[in-house]
């Protein structure tokens with residue numbers, strides 16, 4: 229087990245039940261909500277129960293059928309067939325993690341569909357043998373999808389969706405839980421930092437809410453709040469860490485976008501070069517006030 233992983237919403241129980249029942253699982257969550265960590269943690273927790281090894285494939289528009297199924301290769305004049313990750317895991321009865329499955333092209337999804345239906349078998353039409361591979365009894369598949377608002381994502385065809393009848397939703401956690409997760413990642417170095425960490429979580433939530441209603445182009449994930457905690461633990465001032473981690477990224481969408489976020493950061497952490505604590509009303513922003521160009525500071 230990874231001591232840093234916190235099963236805050238009971239997702240492991242869902243995976244365990246699905247695994248035992250032989251049902252495949254779909255994990256739905258935005259960027260950086262812990263989808264990959266959850267699946268890895270589940271695989272680790274099953275290690276001593278004779279479960280198969282975890283193999284993953286991360287889908288993009290460039291993923292081809294050959295990555296999944298395999299491809300012919302020529303070595304020393306002989307043509308052999310190198311099996312892909314899907315075929316390997318079916319044979320070994322491993323756990324297969326299909327990451328961001330809704331970024332895949334239709335032809336790739338069709339081959340997956342074939343393997344994942346109730347017969348759990350795949351005809352290797354690419355190999356000279358034309359063999360039919362049948363999945364091992366304990367074969368287990370988890371897929372993840374990003375919500376459709378994410379660029380490059382497509383709606384999963386309904387028949388493929390139905391191959392994953394158990395679903396897990398991952399959202400950004402409540403403030404206290406996010407604080408706990410950050411603490412786990414920065415170890416013992418967090419003494420006295422909770423005020424600033426909590427403020428960074430509130431900043432992240434404000435930006436997430438603004439991005440959700442398309443006021444901003446980017447929504448910070450748990451990676452950002454953890455990175456903020458790591459920098460703070462190394463002695464970087466909160467305001468600077470907030471600029472580096474949360475603010476500066478918006479410069480890529482131009483000065484106005486960057487300034488909007490800069491104003492929010494100033495309202496929560498004080499001005500650059502001015503040391504503030506996060507306990508004063510001035511630095512936290514009064515409850516419910518709207519600052520910057522229309523971005524509400526969540527409290």
Ligand SMILES: Nc1ncnc2c1ncn2[C@@H]1O[C@H](COP(=O)(O)OP(=O)(O)OP(=O)(O)O)[C@@H](O)[C@H]1O
Nearest residue numbers: 232233234258259260261262263264265409450451
């Ligand atoms: N429940 C949790 N407990 C501890 N750490 C977590 C938890 N959830 C997420 N994290 C941490 O947050 C970061 C992002 O998590 P992860 O990579 O699993 O997210 P993801 O949803 O797979 O992201 P992406 O959509 O970008 O692939 C990692 O550093 C991970 O360790």
Ligand SMILES: [Mg+2]
Nearest residue numbers: 263264265327
């Ligand atoms: Mg991931």
